[in-house]
Ligand SMILES: Nc1nc2c(ncn2[C@@H]2O[C@H](COP(=O)(O)OP(=O)(O)OP(=O)(O)O)[C@@H](O)[C@H]2O)c(=O)[nH]1
């Protein structure tokens with residue numbers, strides 16, 4: 416099999432999307448299954464719309480085994496693959512990376528649950544990667560989650576430059592993994608990338624933004640009582656003597 420040389424000028428976004436069923440389990444205390452599915456789909460559509468508007472991206476590849484997600488991806492001009500799509504976040508991204516290596520593309524991977532993402536956020540990561548001189552050389556650029564636990568965007572030249580392992584605390588291990596490959600990671604903090612919705616507290620923080628996106632309108636439509644119920648849940652869930660918060 417021939418492998419085309421990777422270039423930081425040829426970047427494909429890889430977005431793993433689990434799909435309608437089983438999404439956002441960690442929000443189960445705040446949302447029922449239908450609400451969780453609807454929120455996951457709304458965020459995914461918002462992210463796909465944003466990525467379609469990033470001028471530096473050549474392509475977008477959605478890794479999913481879900482037919483509804485696949486149809487949504489096509490609507491925004493994204494390609495779809497189901498290779499390794501049911502092997503968790505890490506498996507799905509690794510499957511996408513393998514394909515991009517064969518095709519000579521660098522990879523930026525982002526999850527589908529970044530409700531405040533804007534095209535300029537993605538452009539910032541790409542600019543940082545290029546400024547770090549990754550063109551023609553292996554490079555690794557990462558934008559952490561706001562709590563510095565998650566890895567919310569990773570850009571690699573070539574697409575498989577560093578073995579990835581997503582999980583509850585992947586940011587610092589990913590820095591170590593890059594250094595183990597002899598690559599000094601570039602870290603770029605981007606608020607619109609750092610904010611994802613994993614836990615009920617994230618949902619409460621998102622409600623306050625009153626974002627005029629699909630996801631923002633959806634949570635606003637959960638009704639006037641929703642934010643009070645969410646606040647009550649967070650109050651109950653907070654350790655005694657502490658304010659609800661991260
Ligand atoms: N294709 C694919 N994508 C996945 C899989 N697991 C997670 N993802 C995606 O990876 C990104 C981060 O997902 P997580 O926050 O870990 O999982 P989640 O389903 O969104 O939420 P939880 O169920 O609460 O963990 C999201 O875009 C998910 O849709 C999987 O098995 N296959």
Ligand SMILES: O=C(O)[C@H](O)COP(=O)(O)O
Pocket residue numbers: 504526528560564565566567580581582583584585586611612613
């Ligand atoms: O390693 C990570 O960044 C996580 O797997 C991403 O998923 P989450 O932040 O949505 O849990």
